[in-house]
Amino acid sequence: MAEISKAGLSGFLARQGIIVAFAVFMIVFAIANPRFIDIDNISGVIRSSAILGVMALGVTFVVIGGNLDLSVGSMMSFSTIVVLDLHDKIGPALAIPAMFGMTLCLGAFIGFLVGYLKLNSLIVTLGMLSAIHGLTLTYSGGQNMDIADKRGTWFNVFGQGDIIGIPIPILMFALLAAGLGVVLSRTAFGRKVYAVGGNGTAAVFSGIPRARIVFLTYLMSSFCVAMAGLMQASRSLGSQNTVGQGLELEVLAAVILGGASLLGGSGTIFKTVIGVLILGFIQNGLLLMGLAFYAQYVVTWVIIILAVWLDIAAKRGRLLSPIA
Amino acid sequence: MTDQSPILRLENIVKAFPGVRALDGVSLDLRPGEVHALMGENGAGKSTLMKVLGGLHQPNEGKIYIGEKQVVMDRPQTAKQNGVVFIHQELSLADELSVAENIFLGELPRKSLGRVDWEKLYTDTDAILDRLNVGFNARTRVGDLSIANQQMVEIARALTVDPRAVIFDEPTASLTDSEKVVLFDVIADLQSRGVGVIYISHRMEEIFKITDRISVLRDGSYRGTLNTAETNEEDVTQLMIGRKLDLSRNKVQHEMGDVALEVRNLSCGKLFHDVSFTVRKGEVVGFYGLVGAGRTEIAETIFGLREPSAGKILLDGQEVTINSPQDAIARGISLVPEDRKGQGLVLGMNCRDNMTLPQIGELTSGPFTSDKAEVAIFDKYHDALDIRTPGWRQTVGNLSGGNQQKIVIGKWLSMHPKVLIVDEPTRGIDVGSKSEIHNLIRDLAAQGYAVIVVSSEMPEVLHVSDRIVAMFSGRVMREFTTEEVTENNLVQAISGLSEDRVA
Numbered sequence: 001m002a003e004i005s006k007a008g009l010s011g012f013l014a015r016q017g018i019i020v021a022f023a024v025f026m027i028v029f030a031i032a033n034p035r036f037i038d039i040d041n042i043s044g045v046i047r048s049s050a051i052l053g054v055m056a057l058g059v060t061f062v063v064i065g066g067n068l069d070l071s072v073g074s075m076m077s078f079s080t081i082v083v084l085d086l087h088d089k090i091g092p093a094l095a096i097p098a099m100f101g102m103t104l105c106l107g108a109f110i111g112f113l114v115g116y117l118k119l120n121s122l123i124v125t126l127g128m129l130s131a132i133h134g135l136t137l138t139y140s141g142g143q144n145m146d147i148a149d150k151r152g153t154w155f156n157v158f159g160q161g162d163i164i165g166i167p168i169p170i171l172m173f174a175l176l177a178a179g180l181g182v183v184l185s186r187t188a189f190g191r192k193v194y195a196v197g198g199n200g201t202a203a204v205f206s207g208i209p210r211a212r213i214v215f216l217t218y219l220m221s222s223f224c225v226a227m228a229g230l231m232q233a234s235r236s237l238g239s240q241n242t243v244g245q246g247l248e249l250e251v252l253a254a255v256i257l258g259g260a261s262l263l264g265g266s267g268t269i270f271k272t273v274i275g276v277l278i279l280g281f282i283q284n285g286l287l288l289m290g291l292a293f294y295a296q297y298v299v300t301w302v303i304i305i306l307a308v309w310l311d312i313a314a315k316r317g318r319l320l321s322p323i324a
Numbered sequence: 325m326t327d328q329s330p331i332l333r334l335e336n337i338v339k340a341f342p343g344v345r346a347l348d349g350v351s352l353d354l355r356p357g358e359v360h361a362l363m364g365e366n367g368a369g370k371s372t373l374m375k376v377l378g379g380l381h382q383p384n385e386g387k388i389y390i391g392e393k394q395v396v397m398d399r400p401q402t403a404k405q406n407g408v409v410f411i412h413q414e415l416s417l418a419d420e421l422s423v424a425e426n427i428f429l430g431e432l433p434r435k436s437l438g439r440v441d442w443e444k445l446y447t448d449t450d451a452i453l454d455r456l457n458v459g460f461n462a463r464t465r466v467g468d469l470s471i472a473n474q475q476m477v478e479i480a481r482a483l484t485v486d487p488r489a490v491i492f493d494e495p496t497a498s499l500t501d502s503e504k505v506v507l508f509d510v511i512a513d514l515q516s517r518g519v520g521v522i523y524i525s526h527r528m529e530e531i532f533k534i535t536d537r538i539s540v541l542r543d544g545s546y547r548g549t550l551n552t553a554e555t556n557e558e559d560v561t562q563l564m565i566g567r568k569l570d571l572s573r574n575k576v577q578h579e580m581g582d583v584a585l586e587v588r589n590l591s592c593g594k595l596f597h598d599v600s601f602t603v604r605k606g607e608v609v610g611f612y613g614l615v616g617a618g619r620t621e622i623a624e625t626i627f628g629l630r631e632p633s634a635g636k637i638l639l640d641g642q643e644v645t646i647n648s649p650q651d652a653i654a655r656g657i658s659l660v661p662e663d664r665k666g667q668g669l670v671l672g673m674n675c676r677d678n679m680t681l682p683q684i685g686e687l688t689s690g691p692f693t694s695d696k697a698e699v700a701i702f703d704k705y706h707d708a709l710d711i712r713t714p715g716w717r718q719t720v721g722n723l724s725g726g727n728q729q730k731i732v733i734g735k736w737l738s739m740h741p742k743v744l745i746v747d748e749p750t751r752g753i754d755v756g757s758k759s760e761i762h763n764l765i766r767d768l769a770a771q772g773y774a775v776i777v778v779s780s781e782m783p784e785v786l787h788v789s790d791r792i793v794a795m796f797s798g799r800v801m802r803e804f805t806t807e808e809v810t811e812n813n814l815v816q817a818i819s820g821l822s823e824d825r826v827a
C-alpha cells in the first residue's frame with residue numbers, strides 16, 4: 001500500500017528530521033572541501049565542541065523540564081577562574097572539588113529561585129548571567145588568571161591528555177553524554193523531568209514534586225558547567241574572566257537544534273549531541289571554505305534557523321502551514 | 325423540507341495516520357434545517373471526520389461538496405468562508421483575554437488608524453451573549469469562567485458569522501442540565517433559520533430529543549444513517565458496537581467493611597463549608613450537585629491539593645494530615661481528576677508513560693525503570709478498559725477524547741488505592757465503555773475499595789452509588805440511601821431555588 005509506506009516515510013522524517021539535515025550538511029561541505037571529512041579534522045571538531053557539548057547536556061535537562069538556563073556561560077567563566085586560582089593556592093587535588101562545590105551552590109541557588117519560589121527562569125538566569133560575571137570579576141580583581149608552573153602540574157590532563165589516542169575531552173563528553181542519556185531515558189527521575197516540562201499541573205496531580213525536580217535540573221546543569229570549566233581551565237592553564245561569554249546562546253542553539261522544544265517536555269540527550277556536532281561542523285566547514293570570521297556568526301544563525309524550520313516542516317508534513 | 329438538496333456532502337473520505345486508518349471511505353450529507361447526529365464508539369473517527377470537514381486535516385482520499393460545488397478545505401479559514409463553523413471537543417480559548425476578545429479574535433472591529441473599536445466590540449458581544457442567555461458579560465476574563473461557560477464562549481464565537489452548517493463536537497460533555505437547555509434552544513434557533521447542524525454526543529437521551537437523523541461510524545467505516553423517529557437506542561447501539569449491550573446487570577449489594585475515610589467538619593475558605601461524611605470499605609458514595617457546588621474542591625482537598633481551613637480527615641479511624649498529592653498517594657488515595665487535558669495527562673507523552681507516572685519510582689529494577697513492569701501495567705488496563713490505540717508508544721494527545729479518559733482511569737486504578745475518588749469519570753465516554761466503567765466501579769467496591777464518585781449526571785450517580793451526598797453551594801444539603809432517593813428529591817436538594825448561579 002503506497003500510502004502506508006508514505007506515512008511510514010514521513011513518520012521517519014518527522015522523527016529523524018534533524019539527523020537527515022545533519023547528513024545533508026555533511027555531504028554538502030564534504031563535496032565543497034574534501035579536507036572536511038579528513039579524520040584529523042573530524043576529531044578536531046569534536047574536540048573543540050566538547051566543552052560546549054558538556055554544557056549542553058546539562059541545559060537539556062533544564063529545557064526538557066520546561067525552563068531556560070542563560071547563566072551557563074558566565075557560570076563557566078566563574079568555574080574556570082576559580083579552579084585556576086585555587087590550583088596554585090591549595091593544589092589541584094583540592095581545587096577541583098572546591099570548585100565543583102562552589103559551582104553547585106550557584107546551581108542550587110538558581111534551582112531554589114526557579115523551582116521553589118517559582119520565579120520565571122528567563123528573568124532569574126538572565127540576572128544570574130550578569131550577577132555571576134560580577135562575582136567572577138570580584139573574585140579575580142579583573143585580572144587574567146594563570147597557573148604559575150604550567151609544566152609542573154598534572155592538571156592539564158582534562159584538556160590536553162589522551163587515552164589510547166582518544167583525546168580526554170572527547171572521552172569525558174562521550175562518557176557524560178552516555179551517563180546522562182541513561183539518566184534521562186531510563187530512570188524515574190528522567191521520566192519526571194519530561195512530565196514536569198510537558199504538563200506541570202498533571203505532574204503535580206500525579207504526585208510528582210515539581211519544585212524538587214526543577215531544582216535538580218539546575219543542579220545537574222551546574223554540575224555540567226563545573227565539568228566544562230575544568231576542561232577549559234585544563235586546556236589553557238590560564239584564562240580571561242570572559243572565557244564563557246556568549247556560550248549560553250550557542251548552548252541553547254545546540255539544544256534547540258537537537259529538537260528539544262523551548263516549551264519543555266521534549267528532547268533527548270542523543271539529539272542534543274547531534275545538535276552540538278552540527279553546530280561544530282557548520283563553523284568548521286565555513287572556516288575551511290575561507291569565510292571571514294565575523295561573517296560566520298551570520299551564516300551560522302541562518303543555517304540554524306533553516307535546520308529548525310526543516311525539522312518543524314517535517315513534523316507538519318508540509319513546508320508552510322496555517323496551524324502548528 | 326426533505327427534498328431540498330443538501331448543504332454539504334462528504335464523499336468517500338479516507339484519512340490515515342501512522343498506524344491507524346482513522347477513516348475508511350466515509351460519506352455523509354447534511355440537509356438544511358436538520359440536526360444530524362454523528363455517533364460511534366471512542367476512536368471511531370467522528371472528530372477526525374469533522375476535522376477533515378473543518379479544514380484541520382487533509383484527507384488522503386475523498387471529496388467535499390458545499391452545495392453542488394466541490395471545495396478543497398485546505399485550511400480552517402476556507403471552511404469558515406464556506407459557512408462551516410466548528411465547535412471543538414477540546415476548548416481553545418485564550419485565558420487572559422476577555423470574552424469579547426476571544427469571540428472576535430482575529431476580526432476585532434476597527435476604527436480609523438486601526439484602533440480597536442471597543443464600544444462596538446462589547447455591544448456586539450453582549451448582543452450575542454443575550455441570545456445565549458448566559459450569566460457573564462463581554463468584559464469577563466475567560467480564565468475566570470467555569471468550563472461550562474467557556475464552552476458557551478466557543479458557541480458564541482460560532483454565531484458571529486452567518487453559518488450554513490455548525491458542527492458541535494460533544495458540546496454537552498461538561499454542561500449542566502440548565503445549560504444544556506440553553507444550548508438546545510440555540511440549536512433549535514439555528515435550525516429554524518435553515519442552518520444544518522452536525523451533532524456529536526455519546527448521550528442517547530439528547531440524540532433522541534434533538535436530532536432528525538443519526539449516522540453511525542464504527543472503526544473508521546460508515547455503518548449507515550437512520551431516521552431518528554424510526555429507530556431506538558438499542559438499534560443505534562447495536563450499529564455502533566456491533567453487538568447488543570447488556571444493561572441487565574443489577575446493582576449488587578455487597579458486604580461493607582469498616583469506615584475507610586471519614587471527613588469531619590471540613591471547610592476550605594469560601595469553596596465549601598462544614599462538610600462531614602464517611603465512606604466505608606466496599607461502598608460507593610456519589611457526590612451530586614451543580615457545577616460549582618464544591619464537590620471537586622472537596623476531592624482536591626482530600627488529595628492534598630488544597631489546604632483545609634478547618635476540620636479533620638481520618639483514614640481507617642486515624643486522623644491524618646495530607647499536605648501534598650505525594651502524601652495522599654502514599655496513604656492509598658487516588659484521584660481521577662475532572663480535567664483530563666489539564667490535570668490528568670501529559671499530552672506529549674506516550675500512553676504507557678502516562679499510565680505509570682504516579683508509580684514510576686517503584687517500577688524499577690536497580691536504578692533503572694523496568695520496561696517489562698511498565699508494559700505489563702499498560703497491557704492489563706489496556707485490555708480491562710478496552711483502550712483503542714495502535715500501541716503503548718502512541719502519543720496520548722493523538723488518542724480520541726474518550727480513550728484519553730480511559731488512560732487516566734487506568735493510571736489511577738493501577739495504583740490499587742484504598743480510597744478511589746473519581747471526578748466525572750465518564751465524561752466523553754461512549755455508551756458501551758460507560759457501562760463497563762460503571763461495572764468496574766461496582767466491582768472495585770465489591771473488592772473492598774472505598775469509592776467516591778463525583779458526577780453531574782444523575783443517571784450515573786443513581787446507577788453506581790450506595791449512598792448519595794447532595795451538595796449545593798459548598799454545603800452538604802442531604803444524604804440519601806438508595807432506598808430513599810428519587811429523581812425529584814435529589815433535584816430539590818441540589819438546587820438553591822432563589823440563588824442565582826454565578827460563573
Ligand SMILES: Nc1ncnc2c1ncn2[C@@H]1O[C@H](COP(=O)(O)OP(=O)(O)OP(=O)(O)O)[C@@H](O)[C@H]1O
Pocket residue numbers: 341342344345346364365366367368369370371372373413712713722723724725726727752754
Ligand atoms: N493526530 C493524530 N495522529 C494519530 N492518530 C490519530 C490522530 N488523531 C486521531 N487519531 C486516531 O484516529 C482514530 C479516530 O479518532 P477520533 O478522535 O476521530 O475518534 P472519535 O470518534 O472522535 O472518538 P471520541 O468519541 O473518543 O472523541 C483514533 O484511533 C485516534 O487514535
Ligand SMILES: [Mg+2]
Pocket residue numbers: 370371372413493724725726
Ligand atoms: Mg472525538
